Amino acid sequence: MSGESGAVRLSAFDRALLAGEEGEAPKLAMRILARMAEVRGAESMLDIEAAHIDSTIYVGDAGLEFAERLAGLGARVRVPSTLNVSGLDEFHWQEWSVPPEWAEKSARQMRAYDSMGTIPTWTCAPYQGRQTPRFGQQIAWGESNAVAFANSVIGARTERYPDLLDICCAITGRAPAVGLHLDENRLATRVLRLRDVPEELAAADDFYPVLGHLLGPFAEDDPVAISGLPVIPEEDQLKALGAAAASSGAVALFHIPGVTPEAPTLADALGGREPAAILDVGLPELRAARRELTTHAEGTLDMVVLGSPHFSFAEFGKLAALLRERGPERALPDEGGCELVVTTSRAVRDLAERAGLLEPLHAFGGRLMVDTCVLATPMTPGTTRRLMTNSAKYAWYSPGLLGSAVAFGSLAECVESARRGRVVREPGPWDP
Amino acid sequence: MTVSDGGARLHGQVVVAGNASGAVLYATQPLSFWGGYDAASGRITDTHHPLAGATAAGTALVLPATRGSSTTTAVLLEAIRRETAPAALITCGVDAFLALACVVGLEMYGRSPVLVSVGEDDFRRLADWPRLEVADRALTRVDG
Numbered sequence: 013m014s015g016e017s018g019a020v021r022l023s024a025f026d027r028a029l030l031a032g033e034e035g036e037a038p039k040l041a042m043r044i045l046a047r048m049a050e051v052r053g054a055e056s057m058l059d060i061e062a063a064h065i066d067s068t069i070y071v072g073d074a075g076l077e078f079a080e081r082l083a084g085l086g087a088r089v090r091v092p093s094t095l096n097v098s099g100l101d102e103f104h105w106q107e108w109s110v111p112p113e114w115a116e117k118s119a120r121q122m123r124a125y126d127s128m129g130t131i132p133t134w135t136c137a138p139y140q141g142r143q144t145p146r147f148g149q150q151i152a153w154g155e156s157n158a159v160a161f162a163n164s165v166i167g168a169r170t171e172r173y174p175d176l177l178d179i180c181c182a183i184t185g186r187a188p189a190v191g192l193h194l195d196e197n198r199l200a201t202r203v204l205r206l207r208d209v210p211e212e213l214a215a216a217d218d219f220y221p222v223l224g225h226l227l228g229p230f231a232e233d234d235p236v237a238i239s240g241l242p243v244i245p246e247e248d249q250l251k252a253l254g255a256a257a258a259s260s261g262a263v264a265l266f267h268i269p270g271v272t273p274e275a276p277t278l279a280d281a282l283g284g285r286e287p288a289a290i291l292d293v294g295l296p297e298l299r300a301a302r303r304e305l306t307t308h309a310e311g312t313l314d315m316v317v318l319g320s321p322h323f324s325f326a327e328f329g330k331l332a333a334l335l336r337e338r339g340p341e342r343a344l345p346d347e348g349g350c351e352l353v354v355t356t357s358r359a360v361r362d363l364a365e366r367a368g369l370l371e372p373l374h375a376f377g378g379r380l381m382v383d384t385c386v387l388a389t390p391m392t393p394g395t396t397r398r399l400m401t402n403s404a405k406y407a408w409y410s411p412g413l414l415g416s417a418v419a420f421g422s423l424a425e426c427v428e429s430a431r432r433g434r435v436v437r438e439p440g441p442w443d444p
Numbered sequence: 445m446t447v448s449d450g451g452a453r454l455h456g457q458v459v460v461a462g463n464a465s466g467a468v469l470y471a472t473q474p475l476s477f478w479g480g481y482d483a484a485s486g487r488i489t490d491t492h493h494p495l496a497g498a499t500a501a502g503t504a505l506v507l508p509a510t511r512g513s514s515t516t517t518a519v520l521l522e523a524i525r526r527e528t529a530p531a532a533l534i535t536c537g538v539d540a541f542l543a544l545a546c547v548v549g550l551e552m553y554g555r556s557p558v559l560v561s562v563g564e565d566d567f568r569r570l571a572d573w574p575r576l577e578v579a580d581r582a583l584t585r586v587d588g
Contacts, residue, residue, distance in 0.1 A: 044547055051459055051543045066514045072483055072522030078552060154514045174517040174541045176548050232474075233509070262474070262511050387479070409513075411491040412479040 020049040020188070021056045029184055037087035041180035048177060049188035058189040062145055063093040063182035064138050064162075066154025067175040068125050069388045070099030070118040078176060079124035082183070090185035093130045094138040096155045097322075097384045098122050100391060102134075104382070108391035118389075128183070134383040135357035137251065137322040139166065142359075147273055150193055152181035156262075157321045157405065160254030163265040165247070167273035169193050172233075172264045192235075192265055198274060199283035200267050202231055206240035207294040213441035214242050217330075218302075218422040220249040221404030223293075224256025224263075226301045230291045233262035237269065237281040244271055248324055255321050256404030302442060305407045308417035308435065312348065314396045316430040317386050318423070319355035320403040327423075328356075328364040328373075334427045335372035342376065342431040349433035352378035353392075355385045378430070387413045400429050456562035458581060459538055460546040464531040464558040465577040465586065466504040470570055471495050474511035477519040477541075486528030504576045505530035508567065510541045520545035525553055532558040532578050536567040 028034065029042035049057060070076060099118030100110055126132060131143060138144070138153075139161045145151050145168040153159050153170040154177075162168045171191045173181065181187045191197055204227055206214075213219050227236060245253070245268070257263035267275035275281035318331065331354070343349030354373065356364075361382050364370050373380070386392045387409050399410055400419040407420045419435045428436040471494050475481070480490030486501025501523070510516045520542060523529035529549075533542050538561040546556040558578045562570070570576070575586035 040551070044544075044551065047547050048540065048544055051538055051547075052540055053538075067518065069515055069518065071478070071515060071518045072525070074521040074525040074552065075518040077525070078521070078548065081552070156514050159514070172514060174514045174544050176517050176521065177544050178514075228511075259476075259513075262509070408492070409479040412489050 020046060020054050022046065023057065026057055026186060035086060037082050037085035038184055040082070040085065041087070041183040042186070044177070045180045045184060045186060045188065052188050052190045054188035054190045056189050057186045058150055058193060060091055060152045060181055060185055060187050061149045062091050062143070062151045063089065063178055064096060064151070064153040064155060064158055065093055065125060065130060065178045065182060066096040066173070067179045068095045068098050068121065068134070069175070070114070070121045073117070075175065076117055076121045076124070079121050082179065083124040083127045087183050088129045089182040091182060092143065093182040094133040094143045095125055095130050096134070096138070096158070097136050097388050098134055099384060100389050101381050101383045105391060109393045110389065110391050114390055133357060133359065135322045135359070136320070136385065137324065137357065140324045140360070141357070150187070152178055152187045154178035156258035157251070157255035159264050160258045160266065161251055163192055164254060164267065164272050165250045172262065198235055198265060199285070200235045200237035200281045201287060202234055202236045202289045202291070203278070203282070203287040204230055204236060204238045204291045204293055206238065207292050209240065209242060209295070209298070210441060211242045216422065216441050217249060217252070218402060220245065220252040221256040221402070221420070222298055222302045222305065224253040225260050225305055225404050226293060226297060227253070227257040227266065228259065228261025228263055230289070231257065231261050231263045231266070233264065235265040235267065236263065237267040237275060237278060239269060239278050241268055241271070248327055251321055252404065256408070259405045259408040299442065302420065305404055305420035306418065307411060308398050308419045310435050312398065312434045313350040313400050313419070313429060314398045315351040315353055315392070316400045316426050317353045317355070317406055318402055318426060320385050320387070320401070320406045322385070323354050323356040323360065325360055325363050325367070328360070328369040330423060331427070332369040332372045334424055335376055338427060338431060340375050343433040344377070350430060352376060352430040353381055353386065354378060355381045358382050400426055400435060402426050456560050456566060456583065457538065458560055459543050460550070460556050460559040461581065462556070462558040463579045464504070465575065466502055466531040467575050468506055468570065468573045469495055469498055469500055469503045470506040472508060474509045475507050476511045476513045476516055478513035478515035481519055481523065483519055483522040483526055483528055486523060500530050501528040502531050504532040504534060506534040506567070506570050508536040509539045516541045517545040517548070521548055521552070524549035524556060529557050532560065532576070534560050534562060534570060534583070536564055537561055
């Protein structure tokens with residue numbers, strides 16, 4: 013495994029792990045981490061307080077073999093470690109079109125990570141549960157949207173941990189001291205300036221995925237500030253913004269002056285320096301980005317899918333209100349109508365159930381998928397070719413992962429489209 | 445390491461060493477391997493990407509970096525397992541996601557694409573290389 017890179021100053025603990033003094037699993041994990049620390053040019057390693065493991069998604073036998081190798085070596089996590097989505101809804105996959113071989117392997121991968129003393133959250137939105145990190149904490153999180161949220165909205169500190177490395181950090185409790193773990197790399201170097209965005213539009217849920225979609229290619233992987241936002245966004249709106257920006261780009265940290273914790277002002281976000289790049293964004297650019305998220309502009313739909321990142325308790329509240337308001341009349345799937353599917357975590361589902369928020373969805377004939385998402389599992393039938401969603405992440409990845417065309421719309425448009433089985437647009441703040 | 449291009453010699457960084465050669469697949473847009481690379485066929489499937497539809501298995505894939513999903517590493521590792529990975533990966537600056545998949549590929553399967561990081565100017569020079577060879581720690585243009 014030879015390659016050119018500098019030396020990393022390892023602690024006595026790091027060296028003990030490398031020597032196998034804590035067992036074979038930490039030895040393997042530290043060997044990979046130490047090599048990656050060299051590749052990243054880290055001077056040293058640091059302690060982490062929590063991890064979020066994205067390696068849980070079954071995408072092929074290699075990830076499974078890696079998980080089972082670690083589990084077979086008796087791996088245990090050293091810090092509280094939440095789990096990202098799996099390759100299937102563990103207890104309900106039989107109701108969907110999952111090949112048994114996939115289900116078996118996906119379940120084996122779940123068992124392998126379960127066996128390491130992890131917290132079985134099975135969600136891509138671990139920041140909307142009890143395991144939410146705190147401001148300033150050093151953590152090692154995988155899952156691009158979760159990384160963006162943890163860094164930006166909470167002010168915890170994590171690099172974008174890829175699959176395979178997140179679990180190495182969890183097993184050792186260590187991470188290379190590089191990138192967004194360090195103060196000096198958290199300042200914005202680019203600014204996206206919103207120009208004349210009406211308050212009504214900035215308050216709309218479907219504004220944030222569109223803004224994120226624009227933010228990704230501009231920011232690339234540099235910390236970025238957004239100025240000129242005329243409202244204080246809600247948590248789920250910031251979640252949608254980060255997920256979109258981490259799909260169209262590699263955004264891991266954004267600052268919004270007066271909103272996010274490391275940016276009381278734009279000057280604070282920039283550390284008093286001039287930005288290296290500025291992008292002015294007004295209504296024309298936003299409208300163009302919104303159109304770009306849609307590849308299926310009109311006509312019938314196979315499925316309306318909500319919940320990437322996983323639907324929150326508050327989002328279930330909004331959905332329930334919309335479904336009640338519009339009534340249960342609809343075109344049924346066998347009468348030319350389409351499916352309505354919501355992806356979420358077990359914990360949020362249980363809370364929503366207890367709060368009575370799932371009744372309108374059940375009455376509508378909508379379905380819940382927990383532990384996973386339509387992108388990470390073959391649970392969705394291969395005949396699903398025309399999707400509608402309120403998620404820029406679903407809209408971005410569905411064409412490549414599912415081979416489907418996508419319509420992007422607001423939650424209300426998604427609900428109305430699900431009722432009619434075809435793409436419905438509603439008048440709103442996007443209109444000229 | 446050295447990049448040879450009509451007599452010009454420039455320096456890059458070998459992240460994972462080895463010998464490889466292949467047709468150059470070049471793009472200036474980053475790629476997410478999750479949703480963008482089919483480990484079963486070795487094809488690029490990201491419909492947003494200019495290389496969509498191209499077979500990358502066995503090639504010298506030249507990309508500035510990866511983008512988006514943290515599952516990129518698991519997909520490249522799966523491609524390494526199935527031997528549908530590129531023979532060489534050339535990035536503009538070190539891409540930690542690709543590096544990790546290669547490092548774990550060596551741990552798990554004893555093989556990996558050769559991974560080389562070059563600077564911006566060198567990266568642009570690779571645009572019109574038809575094929576390239578990585579051997580003895582040098583990147584060489586191969587015509588025809």
